Amino acid sequence: MFRPIIVFIIVIIVIIVIIVIIVIIVIIVIIxIYYLLLCIRRGWSExxxxxxxxxxxxxxxxxxxxxxxxxxxxKRLWRALHGVLGDVSSDDSGxxxxxxxxxxx
Numbered sequence: 001m002f003r004p005i006i007v008f009i010i011v012i013i014v015i016i017v018i019i020v021i022i023v024i025i026v027i028i029v030i031i032x033i034y035y036l037l038l039c040i041r042r043g044w045s046e047x048x049x050x051x052x053x054x055x056x057x058x059x060x061x062x063x064x065x066x067x068x069x070x071x072x073x074x075k076r077l078w079r080a081l082h083g084v085l086g087d088v089s090s091d092d093s094g095x096x097x098x099x100x101x102x103x104x105x
Contacts, residue, residue, distance in 0.1 A: 063084045070076035 063080065066080040066083070067077065070080050
């Protein structure tokens, strides 16, 4: 009668030890995944910073060459400056033509 209780207690202890080991393994895997994701995020943000710097450099060079190319041509220079400032150039002077205006009056 005393023997089955000892076996039962040993089985319960073994089950508890197995559960603790599984929990420890899961925690270790979660920590490893966290650090891997952290490294990937750092790498991704570095790539984005480099890409942004490249775009800024290309934009700077483009507008610098546009301004340099309009040397002596003030109309082209102002068009380039409007582009640098982000102004939208509109070549559309309206939907009405001179003939429409003459017909109206």
